[in-house]
Amino acid sequence: MSQLFSHYAIGRLNLANRIVIAPMCQYSADEGKATSWHQIHLGHLALSGASLLIVEATAVAPEGRISPRDLGLWDDETGQALAEVVNNVRRHSSMALGIQLAHAGRKASTRVPWEGGDNISPDQGGWQTLAPSALPFAQTDHPPSAMTDADIEELKADFVAAALRAQRIGFNLIELHAAHGYLLHQFLSPLSNRRTDQYGGSLENRLRLTLEVFQAVRAAVASDIPVGVRISGSDWVEGGWDIRQSIALTKALQASGCDYIHVSSGGLSPRQTIPVGPGYQVPFARQIKEATGMNTIAVGLITEPEQAEAIVATGDADMIALARAVLYDPRWPWHAAAKLGAKVDGPKQYWRCEPHSVKDLFNKE
Template sequence: MHSPLFSPFELRGLTLKNRLVVSPMCQYISENGSANDWHLYHLGNFSIGGFGLVMTEATNVNAVGKITHKCATLCTDENEAALKRVIDFNKKFGVAAQGLQLAHAGRKGSTQPPALGGQSLSSGEGAWETVAPSAIPYAAGWHTPRALTKPEIKALYDDFTASVRRAERVGYDLIEMHAGHGYLTHQFLSPLSNQRDDEYGGSLNNRMRFALELFEVMRAAWPKDKPMGARLSTCDWVDGGWTVDESVELARELKALGCDYIDVSSGGLHPAQVVPLAPGYHTKIAQRIRKEADIPVMVVGLIADHDLANRIVESGQADFICMGRGAMWDPRFPWHAAEELGAEASYPARSTPCLPKLRPQLFSHRQEVTA
């Protein structure tokens, strides 16, 4: 049986084996920004499990850009070597393409990990000065960030470019600019967090300037035959914030600069947000961006059912399904979905003994039911 979920898709010189993507998931366990044995297990598990693309967590381009002390960075030789060990393993033993999301937390940095409350660090906990488009804290009781100067903005572009080049040396197949979830690039986009009176604030074109300039320099540093996308928080879910209409316009502009896909998410910028959580709650937004900006889209948001995932791709609402916690719950989701949908999943050579067709006695009840 043909299953759209298990059809290949080409992005520049990269062919993804299916439409299932593991979303970037912050692990809050890096050591001086570097990956360790947990990352080898965490990302390796998904890479073996049949996903088309596995994304490494939001990885920050400098130490100030971290969310917590334990967040990942790719700005030192040690960071690069540790990450290369993980990606080399995934490519040797896994079946998935490898992607990296590059980020900067902006005003949402210098915090505790979510499991410890996620609030701003005190000076005794090693707090650092955060930066943002404007000196507006994320919430009451949070650090007030320092507004970035224009020379500092240009220096940030250099930091991102340096991390892009490190990502190429590590061996990544794809990179993604993080412009969502309330972090720095999203902060420039939203009028709730960007109240600058220079060319980086005010009008939509000005608020998009940072994201577009940043994408352009990243794209120029990344090989032409390798794809690059952007994750957007497509709406703030707060009156007066960033909107879906603006996301469509940004997607068009990013495509013109060589963006290969938009990863559709939302929220994260303001604590007053009211998000209409439900399985696949971003699909209508994704479909609109896909159609109006004429660009492939990934969609994330409580999609953990193979039938729903297949219908989303089949109906043209999105080209890829991104899974976060659902993938953690079932790191072999592609194998299980393919079995239910009558499709073919990808298996590493060492995992083929577990194929259902090689164990007909165990799966004979399914044959009886479907006969």
């Protein structure tokens, strides 16, 4: 039996297989509101046969957007627009839906990637960004403002308010974004956090904000909604965030009731040197799982069914996440099931598409 297509549970959420669709920014929102693009994008991914689809990084405040086109969940308008998309997707798919809540910090206020992705300063139509310390991501960026105690309290309240909106919309899972050089990651890494108060300096202090945000969200939402965290296992820069600190963070989150860790890497510094290759981030997930026993999701150039099967079967991670690979091939789970001799969920309207060489691919119960 394929381990990739075996059942798994994250907290009280039961999943049909170990395939997750990772959050992927679409830069297609209208003042934070989901649009018809999200309807199309999420709709076809929800027919893919994966067990869990996590919606892209969704800003908890307007100034937390990476770009002006980022999805948001900071008021009733943004909540209603996303609820309409989710409700339409659910009419045609039983796939579990999660959402990643985020704040970009000093990496906010940028142009969309296909327009270069450069920082937009306030005098060019952007906005003043926030960070743990007044250190820009790139030397040419407009410097962020170091967050005050009041800013930090407001941030925690914003995460809680967005999480409660996500719960009302009906999301099955909530993920907090503490990876890729965004705000929570900026507090974690000594490269971006030069504070001298309770949120900076020692590892214990640098973990504090991520833990406080997690604890506040966990306490606010229903116990049957799993809450996890996406982290970068390493900054890939000497003297930066690394796997040792990632394990310490995971243990602290675990003690606070965290349901899973989604392990990525990088994104904090332009000086990063990443040895990109097939499954290059999987060792981070393996080390975290071995050290903590936490439910882990591995991501990063996982492209082949046999590769994904091996990651789960050997215990390197409990689940695998697909990003670019599933954009390129939105039926990746179907094709993996066919290769591995497994069954997969698919809409009854498509059951007739089975190739002659593949029999009984779809669950038809």
